Amino acid sequence: MKKRLLTGAFLFALSLNADNTFIHQFFNDKVCDQVLNNDGYFKTCYDYKLKSAKYVAYTIDGSLVNKKNIKERPRFYEDLNIPKQYRSNYKDYTGSGYDRGHNFPDADADYSQRSLRSSYVLSQISPQEPSLNRSKKAWAGLERYERVIALKLGEVDVLDGIVFSNKPKRIGHNQIAVPSAFWKMIYSKKNNYQRCFYFDNKPIDETKSIKDYEVDCNKLF
Numbered sequence: 146m147k148k149r150l151l152t153g154a155f156l157f158a159l160s161l162n163a164d165n166t167f168i169h170q171f172f173n174d175k176v177c178d179q180v181l182n183n184d185g186y187f188k189t190c191y192d193y194k195l196k197s198a199k200y201v202a203y204t205i206d207g208s209l210v211n212k213k214n215i216k217e218r219p220r221f222y223e224d225l226n227i228p229k230q231y232r233s234n235y236k237d238y239t240g241s242g243y244d245r246g247h248n249f250p251d252a253d254a255d256y257s258q259r260s261l262r263s264s265y266v267l268s269q270i271s272p273q274e275p276s277l278n279r280s281k282k283a284w285a286g287l288e289r290y291e292r293v294i295a296l297k298l299g300e301v302d303v304l305d306g307i308v309f310s311n312k313p314k315r316i317g318h319n320q321i322a323v324p325s326a327f328w329k330m331i332y333s334k335k336n337n338y339q340r341c342f343y344f345d346n347k348p349i350d351e352t353k354s355i356k357d358y359e360v361d362c363n364k365l366f
Contacts, residue, residue, distance in 0.1 A: 171200045171304070181226055186263045187249040193231040195313070195322040198269050201248035201305040205295035212256040219261060221245055224268035233267045237317025246273025248305045248327075250288040271307055272316055272323045276349045283349045283358070284327065287342055290355060291331050298338065304330045306365070328365055341365055 172180045177190035177199065187203035221235050238245050248269050254260040277283045295301040308326040315322060324346050332339035341362040342355065 171202070176200075178231070179227060181224065181268055183249075183263050183266065183269070184259070186254060186260050187269065189248075189269050191227065191231075191268055193228075195309060196231055196233050196319055197271060197307060197309075197322050197324070198248055198305075199307055201269050201307075203249050203253070203303050205253055205291060205301050205303065207295040207297070207299045207301075209256040210253075210292045210296050215255040215258065215261055218251060219265045221265050221267055221270065224266045227268055233270070233317065233319050233321045235267070237319050237321050238272065239317075241272065241316040242275075243272035243316065243323065244275045244278040245270045246278045246284070247288075248307065250291075252288060253292060271327070272321065272346075273327070274346050274348055277327075277344055277346060280349055280351075282351065282354055283344060286355050287329060287358075291329075294331055294333075294338070298333050298336045300335075301331055301333050301338075303332075306330075328360070330362060330365070332362075 170176075172188055172190050174180075178193040179191045181189040181191055183189060187201055189198045190200040191197070192199050223232050223234050235245075245267075247264060248271060249264050251261060251264045254264040273284065279285055281289070291301060291303055306328045307324045308328065309322055310325045313322040313325065326343060326345045328341065328343045330339065330341045339362050341360050342358045343360045343365070344358055
């Protein structure tokens with residue numbers, strides 16, 4: 146992955162609702178093999194060689210948080226918008242030791258059946274170490290935190306980055322790449338708010354809390 150310096154001005158301009166010039170920095174045909182719009186619920190920058198998302202961006206509307214909290218979760222499904230030879234499927238994860246980790250969280254989308262189902266498309270799912278994925282002290286807790294901020298601010302923008310080594314581990318029949326790390330930016334231009342977090346894709350240290358993973362947004366990539 147090419148290193149990229151994210152300035153404060155750039156961060157605040159980057160939003161699904163902002164000028165397309167800034168969105169284009171992460172979602173374009175030089176960075177992505179395919180950009181997926183997912184019915185407008187979130188945006189995915191997809192890489193064919195990795196068979197994975199590289200970036201996922203979305204906006205959380207605070208008025209929709211906890212609106213329904215649909216309990217029954219859909220099945221994961223292949224993204225038919227991607228050529229078959231570049232897709233991942235459900236069985237690629239079976240027995241791999243990795244969770245099917247959401248980048249756009251299902252709990253951010255559980256206000257309607259359609260939005261919830263959109264979050265289960267496998268093009269935005271990544272192999273994630275189970276304790277990282279499930280812990281309230283790590284990724285799951287950070288997903289909850291972004292909803293809390295959306296409730297406080299009314300709306301918040303999120304950009305997820307999926308990081309890979311030069312020779313990533315591969316799993317499944319389709320040989321999908323396993324990320325080495327994940328990062329998340331939570332920000333609001335309107336409210337002059339931004340926080341960034343970085344997690345290695347490995348078992349978590351139970352003595353740490355989410356704040357221990359916070360990093361300087363301007364030094365991410």
